[in-house]
Amino acid sequence: MPQRRTVTSRSQEPRQRFAEEVRRLREERGVSLRQLAEQLGWDPSTLAKLERGQTLGSPEIARALDDYYGTPDLVLAMWELAVADPTQFKERYRRYMVLESEAVSLWHYAVANLPGLLQTPAYARELLGAGGLTGDDLEVQVEARTRRRGLLTADGAPRFRTILSEVVLRTPLRDAKSWRTQLEHLLDMGHRSNVFIQVLPQTAGLHGLSNTNTMFLRGVNARTVAWVETGYSGELVQEITAVEKLQLSYDSVRDLALSPDESRKFIERMSEECRAEQADVA
CATH class of the missing domain: 1.10.260.40 (lambda repressor-like DNA-binding domains)
Known part of the structure; x- marks a missing residue:
């Protein structure tokens, strides 16, 4: 050799x-x-x-x-x-955005925050603001994230499944009205034929994706890549063996999650609790 x-x-x-x-x-x-x-x-x-x-x-x-x-x-x-190389993060993210826009299906797992494709402007603004963005930079990013939501509602929209850790839904926005609007948006999107929302209860315990936000993107060529993200960086995973390993972990998480119908009822209860809290304050 x-x-x-x-x-x-x-x-x-x-x-x-x-x-x-x-x-x-x-x-x-x-x-x-x-x-x-x-x-x-x-x-x-x-x-x-x-x-x-x-x-x-x-x-x-x-x-x-x-x-x-x-x-x-x-x-x-x-x-x-x-x-x-850390300097390549922006390019990897740009590549991810291209793959997202071309995907025929997307499978997602959220550790602590809602996926950008399901965020209301108020949620995006508070989350991005917490990350340090301010002023015009913040508004530009909020607008860009809001536009991305159109991917799921356009003609020929891809199939999208997200599994939300219960922590995501137990971390409300500071403004109760905005938080209820966000919950109602999740319910509305969950009624779409191409969107599937599941909740992973905290009682499910530890699992293979406990600290990793993950998005799988399947292209028209049937090839799947993964975007793995923490609060500080992201990585585009393309190597077949690594992607398959992540998919096995995702399948295990999906087995632990509530069904889409059960998850809808879970979110509806949270929305009603939010409504009751608002009534008490009023």
Whole structure:
């Protein structure tokens, strides 16, 4: 087996080093982008973007390049370094947004906050404000998040399932009226044929996604990727084995959750409790 090679690129930025190495390997082999694309079965425009540093591609394409050049794990290792670089978070999130807009189905699990696709403007404003946004920046983000909700109501909308930890529903907005509006919005969305909302009771105990907000996105090519997010960062998971492991954890959580009908009744009770509290205050 060929020895793993040392990266000789002079660039110290992981993304640029990845692009330089991909380009160098092709030039050393003496093939054009089109010839390489024909050999690998990938779109030549995708390979061109890799070499220009415009995209990082996927682990599958990194492995395909390693197989073609006979460089065991070299390209894949550089891809992993580039993806792990904290400066790439914004690009990963932009990539996630593209995948979300193109998905035919989305499966979601929420640890502490409602998914953006189900947030009212008031909920989005308070949540984003708590994260440090203020003024015009805050309003721009609230407007962007509100527009995203149209994904679930447009013609040909994807199927969307979210499993909400009970903690999500036990963490109200400061304004009781706004919180009740949010709960009623959940009930309205839950009546749509493409939206399924389930509640995971606190009595379910610990599970494989206890501290991870997760969204699975299935594309038109039947391939599924996952977006895993904490309060401080997010990661786009594309490697097949890692995605399958997350899906097994998601399936286990789904088994523990209330059915959509039971969950609707749970949210209705919370809405009525909120209404009663408002009446008492009045």
